[in-house]
Amino acid sequence: MNAPLLSLITFLPLAGAIVLIFIPKEERRRLFIAAIAFAVAAFVLSLVLAVRFDGNEAGPQFVENRPWLGYGIHYHLGIDGISLYLVLLTAFLAPLVLLASRTSIRDRFKEYLLFMLILETGMIGVFLSLNLFLFYVFWEAALIPMYFLIGIFGGKRRVYATTKFVLYTMAGSLLMLVGIFVLQGTYARLSGSYSLDIFDLSRMVLSNSTQTWLFLAFGLAFAIKVPLFPFHTWLPDAHVEAPTGASVLLAAVLLKMGAYGFIRIGFPLFPDAVKRFAPGLAVLAVIGIVYGGFMALVQKDVKSLVAYSSVSHMGLVLLAVAAWNTISLQGAILQMINHGLSTGMLFFAVGVLYERTHTRMISDFGGVGRKMPVFAALFLAAVLSSLGLPGLNGFAGEILCFAGIFAAHKIWAVLAVTTVILAAAYLLGMYRKVFHGPVTNDRVAALRDIGGRELLIFIPIILLMFWIGLFPGTFLKKTEATVSRYAATVQSRRAEHVRTNRPRLVSEVTPELEAGTGETR
Amino acid sequence: MTTVAVVGLSIVLFVLGTIAFIVKRDLLTQFMAVEIMLNAANLAFLGLARGSGRLDAQVIVFFVMTVAAAEAAVGLAIVLHIYRRKKSIKTEDLDRLRG
């Protein structure tokens, strides 16, 4: 228990990247094995973490807190119910992504592996940081490798796509940096000492206008990452151009950073601003759900279809966050994992098709189901998971989101439920055109079904999908304590602020016992 | 010989150097104009430091001169180089210095 488990998980991939530097780039096999070994080691450690994680404890666990640069900048890591599964998801997907790159990346294999490992460190770090500055460092650190992954290994319009991706996200995160400094200064003024600890900062009661501006600054950064309508247009471009592995991690993990930011920072730190902006956020989320669905309906490229479906799905997650009660938050967290798995798998699958045919246009396919029956079955499972078929993971998250949203606001929920129809329409429409129908195309006629290595990628994901779908309780029970405290704390903070609108520090955060939908009835 | 006079002379020389730099059209003379401006600065140093009882200004002047010498060596080499490539040292012919 003295081993710094969180630091190990975070920096093992980075260590792997450093080891890779010393392996000559011609030795693909050794590079590959080394990279996988480090990623798998991180995953194994994350499993240890999950097993030893105490689901009854609401606060952060495995905390590591050391002074770092002064002025409140600490190296502060910790994990709680909100971040647990996001870390696991990242550590779980990273080895699979590396596995998938074995054949799909021909040139500059070493760099690819390097960037992937650095990316993993950045992403895990974001979820584990409890210090705003550290959070920001990892946030940006995750951006850079992604820039190279798309910019170097991407498709034809990769330069355009990366520029857009980077400028978009940079624009957001710059504002966030300003926000961080403002928070630091305000805290110093109120308490006389510096701190950037998220929990310390959430004890501040800020004036309304400060909250508004700070929430907008942070919210923009997060909204772009999610991506919330109308900040979504970087996503289809980035996805279409990105190599398979980058697409998978982009959709499965990077987008979650935005929603995670709202849950971890946006809502707890600025409860009153949230009260004012939550309806607006919800409206944008609902628009995103419906809009993303309709856009997905008319895409011609499989990848951009899945990208727009992400806009729609993440809209639901954000709507659940905006509803902010125990049920909706549990749903949002579960749905983030689900989306990571199903969309990740869809991108893997599109990668399989692309690797074989070098096209992603829906119209170039047809009858693939006859040529690749096993693949078709697995793809269908991913589709069904994505459209929320009960028994698979998507439903468990979706129903909780719906229920939580419903408890907060019925109209939002009614509009959100349209995703049930839209998701089926665009996903099955695509499935029909790609897998069904006669084989009309030479490229399709020459297809071979997937083999062992690809099965090794798909099977774990599928098993996890069924596990979450059938026994979501095993996952939900570890997050419940944290989530219900979060839900209650913010509610009580709002109540407290109503009494006095004067900037100050709250001594101790005392969650009221009643959590969940109690107050909405 | 007041300080004002010395500084005044230095100002006049500096401005003349500036004007020369802008008015002249060949690199070589412009180079010379730069040297004049440097000397004007040296003069100001010495004039203002007189009576302070310290020799630091003279050391600075010495450094300025050495740097000017080095600069002249490299600069003139560049002028030669440009001349070989363009067969001209008129500044109007040299417009590559842009993005």
Add this chain to the structure above:
Amino acid sequence: MPVFVFIPLAPVLGALVLFLFGRRLPRRTISALACSTIAAAFVFSVAAFINLLSTAASGQNILTYKLFTWISAGAFRADAAFRFDPLAAVMVLVVTGVGLLIHVYSVGYMSRERDYGRYFACLNLFTFAMLLLVLADNLVFMFVGWEGVGLCSYLLIGYWFEKPSAADAGKKAFLVNRIGDAGFLLGILFLWTAAGTTSFFSLEIAVAGSVIAPSLATLSAVLLFIGAAGKSAQIPLYIWLPDAMEGPTPVSALIHAATMVTAGVYMVARLNPLYSFSPAAGQIVAFVGALTAVYAGTIALVQNDIKRVLAYSTISQLGYMFLGCGVGAYAAGVFHLFTHAFFKSLLFLAAGSVIHALSGEQDLRRMGGLKKYLPRTYPVFLVGALVIAGVPFLSGFFSKDAILVSAFARGQWFVGILGLAGAVLTAFYMFRLIFLAFFGNERFPAEVKSHIHESPAVMTRPLAVLAFLSIVAGFTGLPAVLGKRANLFSRFLEPVVRPAAEGNLSLGAEWTLILASAACAAVGIWLAYLFYVRNTALPGRWAARLPRIYRLLGRGYYVDEIYGAIVVNPLVRGADAVYRRFDLGIIDAAVDGTGRAAGYFGKAAGLVQTGWIKDYALAVLFGLVIFLGVLLF
């Protein structure tokens, strides 16, 4: 663990094995495995049924068993729990019994298919999902089965997925069902917020205690009925069912006639306290049911595809069931569900036998005179037709009559009369089918004729069993005129389903009604005889005289086209336009524009860079002058 928990076990294991290894196993093993799992489920069902009868004697009619807590967060909770009561018992017996017969039939029917394992895997999975649906103890868990059967339906309709029409039909079925499911989901959510629970037991208590506001109850009941309308193919969501006939015929028999499509009826019956609590919702159900019954019947009149006739007939019969439930005669609705499962699967399987014999021909115009070629199929087909037409003392007669009697007894004259009209239509189109297929000239090509053969025993034996059941099933639910306690069926269901309306209908009126419905059947059959045997020129003449109406019915009132024109196309085109104009044209252009503006600004600033040293020097000098000026003045 009580025995009913084991009912769904065998099918799901069978499905799992077949999905994983179906491609490597020999056909005999596959058929044996698939049939034996269903047989096991049937045995368990019978055992559970007998067990229920014995416990019912001691007053324990409703058995529940919780497997585990499925989804739970905050106040939301859904258990994976089973509930076995008389209603579930009836459904379980139908699903496993008819399912077993159809599995056996499929062994013969599908014997030459390539993806044999996939077929049976889906069929087993379907049985499992249907059993879950029937046995679920709460609405959320029921939704698992609800969607599961939808998925299997999708997979099986699109079984021949290389055929574009089959693939499209599968997709359409799933999508239309999803529209219903969205309603269903919202219904669940409304009920949950109103009552704080989704379990049937607690819901019943909540309704009985009037915990739920009437308006909310009506709203959720209507929303749930939208789900039912999707699954059970009622107006306006019936459009997927005719297309679903693209699937293999046994699938049409099992899923699209006997079991899955009745799930909506089952659900309404299951939630009968709610629908009784909300008269408005019940009225809507009754109206939609009655309308659908007649509407689908009119379309069935002129269809030429043997399976499409049966499909519209199914829609129409489902309408009857909803009619029954809507007027409060849940037992009668379920009774019709029960008998319909036998006779409609009989008809479908018999039609399958005909199709099989004619090497895949489904068009009635290219049949005729098959009576002598199919000596075993013809009689059972005839039995099926007689039963559905409502010939007295056959099961269809009793069940349909029970519904109509309840409707009139409740004073629902309008829907009752619609029901009677539907009865005439039913008799007519069924006998039209019989006459066109089995009587008259042989209109099939010679080549087909040379291949005509009666189906193997593995197919005809299940038909015989179903025919027998279709005839006798009615005697479990004799009408009240034969004695108050004659209706075993509704007495059995009483613990869960309230008894039908107390007859304020006099005995005489009831007799009159029975005679009337018998007369309706007779009229329908007679008309069909007139048109298609006595004077075969008549249909052609009528079609020539009323071409518009004929075409209107033939195309199913153009509903597919109308939906396409007013819903699907505008949405898709609109989405495309929005994508081009708004997403790319405005949002993305704004983003790009920002980037480009920065670029232009840079270029404009770059103009200052002339490349002439002199200009730079001037700029420096200028700066110096300004700087000094500012500093000094």
Add this chain to the structure above:
Amino acid sequence: MTADVIFCVLAVVSVGAAAAMIVSKNQGHNALFLVLCFSALGGIFGLLGAPFAAAVQILVYAGAIMVLFIFVVMMVDPRAGIPPERRRRAKLLGVGMGVVLLFELGVAAWGWLGKTASPVPPAGGPAGTPIAVGRLLFSEYVYPFEITSVLILAALVGAVVLGKKEESEP
């Protein structure tokens, strides 16, 4: 008094030489004007109590650097590619702004010196003899001095590399 006279003469010479450089079009003449200007300035340095600086000025500037200039002037054809007179505007602007600059600098110097400096600063203090300057250079300024030597070395190498004829190009 004598110093004032000498200063005046040298100042006039240096300004005159610089001005002549602006007017003259001949590069050779320009170089000579520059020598004149630098020599006059060297004299003024001497007057200001900096004999070492004066010597270096004469040796390095008027001597070494001028030789370099003259060499380059000889190697470059002054008439090569005379362009049309197209930058008259620059001339006017340059002169105009030069005048403004002169005015501003004058104001600045006046404003500052007028307050602080006495009309006749004392000529005392240590003279900038080579010994004194040398002592300072090798004690307090030894690092900058050494760095300067490296700079000069680098400049030397750079000049050689740049001045060398390129083999690849014609």
